[in-house]
Amino acid sequence: MDGELGQKFEKFRDPKYHVYYHCARKRDPNCQEPYVTEEKLVKELVRYVNFTSMAHPQMIYYTEKLKFNMEQYKKVRDEVFLQQNIDPDKMPFDIREYAKHTLHHGITPDKREIIKALGGMIYIHNQLVCSAPSKIIYPPRPKENLTQES
Numbered sequence: 597m598d599g600e601l602g603q604k605f606e607k608f609r610d611p612k613y614h615v616y617y618h619c620a621r622k623r624d625p626n627c628q629e630p631y632v633t634e635e636k637l638v639k640e641l642v643r644y645v646n647f648t649s650m651a652h653p654q655m656i657y658y659t660e661k662l663k664f665n666m667e668q669y670k671k672v673r674d675e676v677f678l679q680q681n682i683d684p685d686k687m688p689f690d691i692r693e694y695a696k697h698t699l700h701h702g703i704t705p706d707k708r709e710i711i712k713a714l715g716g717m718i719y720i721h722n723q724l725v726c727s728a729p730s731k732i733i734y735p736p737r738p739k740e741n742l743t744q745e746s
Contacts, residue, residue: 617720632723638699640725641711645695648714648727655715656691662709666694 615634619627632640648655658666673693674684691713698706711718719726 629721630723632720636723637720637725640720640723641699642692642696644718644725644727645699645710645714646692649690649692656713657715658691658713659709662713665698665706665709666691669694669697 616631617634617637618631619629621627670689673689677684677687691710695710698710714727716727719728
């Protein structure tokens with residue numbers, strides 16, 4: 597997967613920047629997967645983390661770095677709650693909240709830790725994140741001339 601930085605210039609305004617990703621076409625030079633914006637990709641990754649943590653929590657592998665990062669985030673989060681007179685113990689905390697925050701606002705190494713925690717390969721098909729590759733549809737074979745000579 598390749599990421600590209602795009603710019604949109606408008607008259608009398610600063611340019612708008614956006615990042616979008618697309619297939620690198622190393623395996624299939626004719627890949628037809630559509631481009632996906634960074635915002636859409638982050639939204640899909642958050643959705644995938646939510647699904648995995650609820651449906652298959654045993655599939656999430658918490659590395660030492662991920663545990664440390666989650667603890668640091670929880671300390672800051674709890675401090676903010678206390679300043680707002682909210683009991684942090686009444687607010688559940690798990691990887692879903694941490695992943696949502698980090699995928700939107702975190703640095704690249706922390707984002708990679710979240711993806712590694714999901715284990716295995718993650719695929720993007722039709723701008724959706726999934727854990728299995730989509731069915732590969734090969735073009736039909738040309739029909740052979742099946743006439744028999746008598």
